[in-house]
Amino acid sequence: MDTTYSRRSVLRTGAILGGAAALPFGFTGQAFAARDRLTVRVVRDIQNLDPANRVSFIEGNVIRAVCQRLISFKPGTFEWEPDAAKTITQVSPTLIEFELKPGQMFHGGYGELTAEDVKFSFERFRQPGPDGKPHQYAKDWEALDRVEVTGTHTGRIHLKTPAPAIWLVTLPDGSGALVSKKAFEALGDKVKNTLIGSGPYTFAEWQPNQRIVLKANPDWKGPKMAFNEIVLRPVQDPKTAELAYRSGELDFTVIEPTGAKDMARVANTKVISQDSINFVWIGINVEKPPFDNPKVREAIRKAIDVDQVILAAYNGAVGRAKALVAPGLLGHWADAPVHKRDVAGAKALLAEAGHGGGFKAKLTLLNRPAYQTAGVVVQALLAEVGIDLQLEVLDGGSFWSAGNGDAGKNLDLSIQRFGGKADPAFQTQWFVSEQVGVWNWQRWKNPEFDRLYAAAASTIDSNERARLYIEMQKLMDQSAAYIWLTHEVNVFASRSWLKPAILPNGDDLQFDKFTDA
The missing domain is CATH 3.10.105.10 (Dipeptide-binding Protein; Domain 3)
Incomplete structure (x- = not known):
C-alpha cells in the first residue's frame, strides 16, 4: 500500500435544507431506554440515493451505512482502512489492484458482491445519465479509464492520469459505494429511493418527510452494530430540533453554535464542538x-x-x-x-x-x-x-x-x-x-x-x-x-451514553460506527 494516498474525503456540498420540520415523531424518550434504537436528526429528507447523483451529505451518510466501499474511513478521521477489499494496492500512479473479501452478500437476495459489481459501480460514473448529461458526481471518477475484472473477487482499476485525491474523495466516500449491478438493472429509476448494498445496515423504510429507517443487516459478517435500528428524522428548523432533543425525541442533532451553552445544561447531554472545513x-x-x-x-x-x-x-x-x-x-x-x-x-x-x-x-x-x-x-x-x-x-x-x-x-x-x-x-x-x-x-x-x-x-x-x-x-x-x-464550527448535542462518529468536515456522519459509550 502506498501510504502517500491514504488521507482524504469529500462531500458535496452544499448543505441543502429542505423537507419537513414538523413534529410529533411518534416516539418518547422512554422508547429508547434499551438503546436498541438510535434516533438522529437530519436537516432535510433524502432526495436521490443513487451514489452517482446524490444531492449532498444527507444521502451520502445513508449510502455509506448501507453500501460498502473498497476502503472506508476510520471512525472520526480521514485515515482509511480496507472495507470490502481484502487487499488494495497502488501498483503504479495509474494502476490500483484489489481483491474482495469473499462471501459479502447484497441485501434483498441480489447475490454476492463481485469484481463485476465493482466495475459496474465505478464505470457508470463515466456514462451519461438518462437525460444525456453527466452524473452529478462524475468528476469524482474523471481520471478513471476502466476497471478490469481479473477474477470473481479480483480486479484492476486503470486510471488515465495519476489521481491522488481518489483515495480520500472517491474510494472511501459516496462515489466509491459498491452497488449491485443486478439490482440496478432490475430497479431502473427506482434506485433513487431504493438502496441495495452489502453493508452493515439495510435501507429498511422511508416515509417521506417523516423518517428513514436503517436496520442492522442480519447477514453482516463484520463487527456487530451497536444499534439494531437507526431512525433518521428530517427536521429543518434548528429550534424545532432543539425542542425535539430536549423532549427525548432525538438522541443526536447538529445545533446552532449560538445554542451550545444552553444545550450543555440539558441533563445527560454532551455538546461536541469541532472546527470545520466547510x-x-x-x-x-x-x-x-x-x-x-x-x-x-x-x-x-x-x-x-x-x-x-x-x-x-x-x-x-x-x-x-x-x-x-x-x-x-x-x-x-x-x-x-x-x-x-x-x-x-x-x-x-x-x-x-x-x-x-x-x-x-x-x-x-x-x-x-x-x-x-x-x-x-x-x-x-x-x-x-x-x-x-x-x-x-x-x-x-x-x-x-x-x-x-x-x-x-x-x-x-x-x-x-x-x-x-x-x-x-x-x-x-x-x-x-x-x-x-x-x-x-x-x-x-x-x-x-x-x-x-x-x-x-x-x-x-x-x-x-x-x-x-x-x-x-x-x-x-x-x-x-x-x-x-x-x-464554520460544527456543534452537536448528543446523549451522554452515545459515542458518535463524525468525520472532520462535520457533515459526514458514520452511522455504522456510532456506538454506545
Missing part, C-alpha cells in the same frame, strides 16, 4: 451588469465588514475565512489577504464605474437564522455606500435551484455554504468553467483556473499540488467575486 461566502454574479465590472465587485467587497457580519450571524462562535481552503488542509493559503472595510474606497470605485449615485441589488439566501442575520448586516453595510440591497429569503428547494441553468443568470449576490472534504480537489471543482449553471453561481470563468485545476488533480507531489491550489485561490481573490465569511 465554507460560507457571498458570491457575486460576474456576468450580470453592473457586477460584470470588476470595480463594482471590488467596491462591494470593500463595503462589507466580514468580521461584523460573522459576529452578528454566529455570535462570535466562528472564525473568519480568508480563502476557499480551510486551515490544516493541503493547499491552505495562509498568507491570503484579509480585506478590511473601506467605505471611502468603495464609494470611489463606484464613482469610477459610473455608479456614484448607487443602484439596487438583490441578495439571495437560505432561510436559516444565521444567513438571514448576515443578510441584514450586509444590507446595512452596503446602504452606506449607496447600494439598495433587497433580501430574497428562500426555502431549501427554491434556494438550491436558484443558480441552476438560465435561472442563475438572474442572480445578483448570494450567500452560499458548501461542505468540504479532506482534499482541495473537492472544494475547487465547483468553480471551474463547466460548473457555470450548475454549482458555479458566480458564473466566473477563468481558463487559467481550469488549467491549474486539471494539473493539480493529476499531480502526485504534495508540495506542487499545494502550490497549484494556492495559485487557484489567488485567481479567485483577484476576481473579487468571492467574499469569504467563515469555515
Whole structure:
C-alpha cells in the first residue's frame, strides 16, 4: 500500500435544507431506554440515493451505512482502512489492484458482491445519465479509464492520469459505494429511493418527510452494530430540533453554535464542538451588469465588514475565512489577504464605474437564522455606500435551484455554504468553467483556473499540488467575486451514553460506527 494516498474525503456540498420540520415523531424518550434504537436528526429528507447523483451529505451518510466501499474511513478521521477489499494496492500512479473479501452478500437476495459489481459501480460514473448529461458526481471518477475484472473477487482499476485525491474523495466516500449491478438493472429509476448494498445496515423504510429507517443487516459478517435500528428524522428548523432533543425525541442533532451553552445544561447531554472545513461566502454574479465590472465587485467587497457580519450571524462562535481552503488542509493559503472595510474606497470605485449615485441589488439566501442575520448586516453595510440591497429569503428547494441553468443568470449576490472534504480537489471543482449553471453561481470563468485545476488533480507531489491550489485561490481573490465569511464550527448535542462518529468536515456522519459509550 502506498501510504502517500491514504488521507482524504469529500462531500458535496452544499448543505441543502429542505423537507419537513414538523413534529410529533411518534416516539418518547422512554422508547429508547434499551438503546436498541438510535434516533438522529437530519436537516432535510433524502432526495436521490443513487451514489452517482446524490444531492449532498444527507444521502451520502445513508449510502455509506448501507453500501460498502473498497476502503472506508476510520471512525472520526480521514485515515482509511480496507472495507470490502481484502487487499488494495497502488501498483503504479495509474494502476490500483484489489481483491474482495469473499462471501459479502447484497441485501434483498441480489447475490454476492463481485469484481463485476465493482466495475459496474465505478464505470457508470463515466456514462451519461438518462437525460444525456453527466452524473452529478462524475468528476469524482474523471481520471478513471476502466476497471478490469481479473477474477470473481479480483480486479484492476486503470486510471488515465495519476489521481491522488481518489483515495480520500472517491474510494472511501459516496462515489466509491459498491452497488449491485443486478439490482440496478432490475430497479431502473427506482434506485433513487431504493438502496441495495452489502453493508452493515439495510435501507429498511422511508416515509417521506417523516423518517428513514436503517436496520442492522442480519447477514453482516463484520463487527456487530451497536444499534439494531437507526431512525433518521428530517427536521429543518434548528429550534424545532432543539425542542425535539430536549423532549427525548432525538438522541443526536447538529445545533446552532449560538445554542451550545444552553444545550450543555440539558441533563445527560454532551455538546461536541469541532472546527470545520466547510465554507460560507457571498458570491457575486460576474456576468450580470453592473457586477460584470470588476470595480463594482471590488467596491462591494470593500463595503462589507466580514468580521461584523460573522459576529452578528454566529455570535462570535466562528472564525473568519480568508480563502476557499480551510486551515490544516493541503493547499491552505495562509498568507491570503484579509480585506478590511473601506467605505471611502468603495464609494470611489463606484464613482469610477459610473455608479456614484448607487443602484439596487438583490441578495439571495437560505432561510436559516444565521444567513438571514448576515443578510441584514450586509444590507446595512452596503446602504452606506449607496447600494439598495433587497433580501430574497428562500426555502431549501427554491434556494438550491436558484443558480441552476438560465435561472442563475438572474442572480445578483448570494450567500452560499458548501461542505468540504479532506482534499482541495473537492472544494475547487465547483468553480471551474463547466460548473457555470450548475454549482458555479458566480458564473466566473477563468481558463487559467481550469488549467491549474486539471494539473493539480493529476499531480502526485504534495508540495506542487499545494502550490497549484494556492495559485487557484489567488485567481479567485483577484476576481473579487468571492467574499469569504467563515469555515464554520460544527456543534452537536448528543446523549451522554452515545459515542458518535463524525468525520472532520462535520457533515459526514458514520452511522455504522456510532456506538454506545
